[in-house]
Amino acid sequence: MNLSLDNRTYVVMGVANKRSIAWGIAQALSNAGARLIFTYAGDRLEKNVRQLADTLDRDDSIILPCDITDDEEIEKTFATIKEEVGVIHGLAHCIAFANTDELKGEYLNTSREGFLLAHNISSYSLTAVTKAARPLMTEGGSIVTMTYLGGERVVQNYNVMGVAKASLDASVKYLANDVGKDGIRVNAISAGPIRTLAAKGISDFNSVLKQIEERSPLRRTVTPEDVGNTALFLMSDLSSAITGEMIHVDSGFNTIS
Ligand code: N5H
Numbered sequence: 001m002n003l004s005l006d007n008r009t010y011v012v013m014g015v016a017n018k019r020s021i022a023w024g025i026a027q028a029l030s031n032a033g034a035r036l037i038f039t040y041a042g043d044r045l046e047k048n049v050r051q052l053a054d055t056l057d058r059d060d061s062i063i064l065p066c067d068i069t070d071d072e073e074i075e076k077t078f079a080t081i082k083e084e085v086g087v088i089h090g091l092a093h094c095i096a097f098a099n100t101d102e103l104k105g106e107y108l109n110t111s112r113e114g115f116l117l118a119h120n121i122s123s124y125s126l127t128a129v130t131k132a133a134r135p136l137m138t139e140g141g142s143i144v145t146m147t148y149l150g151g152e153r154v155v156q157n158y159n160v161m162g163v164a165k166a167s168l169d170a171s172v173k174y175l176a177n178d179v180g181k182d183g184i185r186v187n188a189i190s191a192g193p194i195r196t197l198a199a200k201g202i203s204d205f206n207s208v209l210k211q212i213e214e215r216s217p218l219r220r221t222v223t224p225e226d227v228g229n230t231a232l233f234l235m236s237d238l239s240s241a242i243t244g245e246m247i248h249v250d251s252g253f254n255t256i257s
Contacts, residue, residue: 012036012037041095064081089139093129103159142239144189149190193221212251234247
């Protein structure tokens, strides 16, 4: 048994640019021999994804739009994937969103609308895409989502995203139980903070990163490559009995008080 993903196809959702965690995952899977299908939200990101996909060693990637707030579009996207490749072996869900103005101050100021938006995009979407992907995973497979420590404990400013991640983390366990009988595993990677487009504009991100450098057991921040390598492990047969699990890729920061 090894890390090879030869003759396997994976869906990667959430590449925005070359700094994206989703792109770190895509590169690791591609280097292990996987064929990739990318989905993006909004025409603005299509060009970025195409340009990045062009830098991969193989030229059979498929790039499709998928607005995960739209059930019809999810259905359409996965119908196209079925037509194009028939079977998929896994999916990386790297999607989250909350209103910027609700990622600071007190959590209790979260609006109903902002709460529902964050939960819809950051949590329910995993359930929706797992449901759509399941019929294509006829050979079993592995679904990986991205979470963060702020779902397990209070992290300053994470606010409604923390509550949405707690919901996502619970979904991972319930989904894992539902699809386990089909040989499909569902796991989450809890990454340390990384300077991505989503993290842009977040106040004091520098000091968050500095804290990881100073206080984490490994005394360094993590990279999309670190996360990509863990995603590769979770997609491969080496993790064959791991499901409903959360793996921290955070230089050990979660263990420190
Ligand atoms: C404690 C922190 C810092 C404060 C909270 C950060 C939360 C970040 C997650 C969400 C997903 C960021 C977000 O939705 C930003 C949007 O309001 C504005 N940005 C965008 O629309 C850009 C253009 C697009 C690409 O973003 C999205 N989401 O589509 C947490 C940090 C220390 C760690 C961290 C950054 C965690 C995380 O969940 O990403």
